[in-house]
Amino acid sequence: MKKIFSIVSLVLCMGFLFSCSDDDDNSTTPTNEATKQRDAAVKELKTYEELTRFVQLLEIEDMSGSAATQLTVFAVENLEELDISATLRTSVYPGSPVVKRHVAEGNYNIETLKGLSSIKMLDGTELPVTTVGDNVYVGGTLVTPIYSTSSVSNANPLYRVSKLFSADAAISKRVSKIETKSTDGDVTMVFTYGDNGRLVSYTERYVDDEEDFETTSLFTFNDKNLLTKYEKRNPEGQSEDDAYIIDFTHKDDYTVAVVTEDGRERYKDTLYYVSSTASDALYLDRIQGTYNKYKCEYDANNNLVKFSSANELYEYTYNESNAILANTGIPLWFWIYQDDGFVMFTGKNNVASYKYTEREYESENYTYTYEYDDQGYPTKITCSDASIGTFTITYEVVE
Structure with missing residues (x-):
């Protein structure tokens, strides 16, 4: 009886040992939090048919190397149909950096994005963030929030985008044409640049009745x-x-003597500069003119906010869009001095409103509304004054 008990005990022990061994062989590495958050995002995004291909790639993306407790995902619409280069197309594969370029660690809801100037993606790319009115652009591409249907509080922020983010997404553009239509007539401006990228000339065609x-x-x-x-x-x-x-004669780093020939009239002005401590560049401080003296004031983005004399005051407010003349290579002070209607488009941003006050006269107020391209550059500007009219802008990419 004792012998039988010993054999039964031995069999039970061996069975326990084999059972433990089988458990060890079938054990899996615990799922990390980032993977759980990826799966939660995939579950949400699967309900959108136009995101199917992107979701398929995201679902098999390895997140084991991430310590994130939340993810922000920018899902690309109709990825299989995008007109992208062959080089980029072959780089969109499971595990490619391109997929991680559309995922960021952390919770970046739309209001948080509006406060950023850039965002770092999982592939290490730092993409610029631009806010224009209520629109937010990441890497120059408009992002549209996908509002979660999850009952989980503080769910992962999800967005849809119309195209892939580029590793070199900070696209810079310069104006190539401006077409203006107003009650006073039509004007078409065409801009020409030199080999160094600087504006060398532009034509203006005026047409009215x-x-x-x-x-x-x-x-x-x-x-x-x-x-x-x-x-x-x-x-x-x-x-x-x-x-x-x-003619401009640069007398020293802070002074320019100006001689203007306008028909048979000839007059002289002096331009005085101040140095910007932020960029160490020079900005027009004041004009000692033949007929008047003017003073300039700027905001933190080098936009002209006040231009004043003893009798006149020009006041400007700005939005956050890319200025239409920002990449021409022509110094800001020229547009201010020459005063050809573009002083409010030459800093970093574009004018939102403009007020002109002349002593003993009622002030004149103007507002501007905009339409934009995917990089946040204005393609159409409409002034509240029909005599100023509507501007349609065409750009070319700065190589």
Whole structure:
């Protein structure tokens, strides 16, 4: 009896040992929090048919190396149908950096995004964030929130985007054409750039009920890249009365002497600069003019907010969109001095409102509304004053 008991005990012990061994062989590594958050995001996104291909790639993305407790996902719509280059298309595969370029560690809801200038993605790419009105652009692409149906509080922020984020997503553009339509007539401006990327000339064609003519404006720089001359010409020939030439003599780092020939009239001004401690660049401080003295004030983005004399005050407010003349290579002070209607589009941003006050007269107020492209550059600007009209802007990418 004792022997039988010993055999039974031995069998039971061996069975227990084999059982433990089987458990060890079938054990799995505990799922980390980032993987759980990925799965939660996938569950939400699967309900959107247009996100199917992106979700398939996200679902098998390895998140074991992430310590995130929450994820922000930018899901690409209709990924299988996008018109992308062959090089980029072959890089969109399970486990590729492109997939992780659309996921960020942390909770970045729409209000949080609006407070950022950039966001770091899981692949290490730092993408710029731009807010224009209520719209938010990441890597130059408009992002649209997908509001969660999950009952879980503090769910992962999810967004939809229309195209893949680029590793070099900070697209810079420069204006190539501006078409203006107003009650006073139509104007078309065409911009030409040199090999160094700087604006060298632009043409303006004016058309109204009585006239149809074109002028060409040319810029000249010296070997120190300082603007020394501006000239406006009539391609069909012009008389001495039509000449418009501005010569700039840089007396020192903070002073420029200006001589303007406007037809038969000739007058002199002096421009004085201040240095911006933020960028160490020079900005026009004041103009000592033949007929008047003007003072300039700027905001933190180098936008002109006040331009004043003893009798006049120009006041500007700005939105957060990319200025239409920001990448022309022409110094800001030129547009302010030459005053051809573009002073409010030459800093970092574009004008939202403009107020003009002249002593003893009622103030004039103007507002501007905008339409934008995917990078936040204005493609259409409409002024509240019909005589100023509507601007349609075309850009080219700065290489």
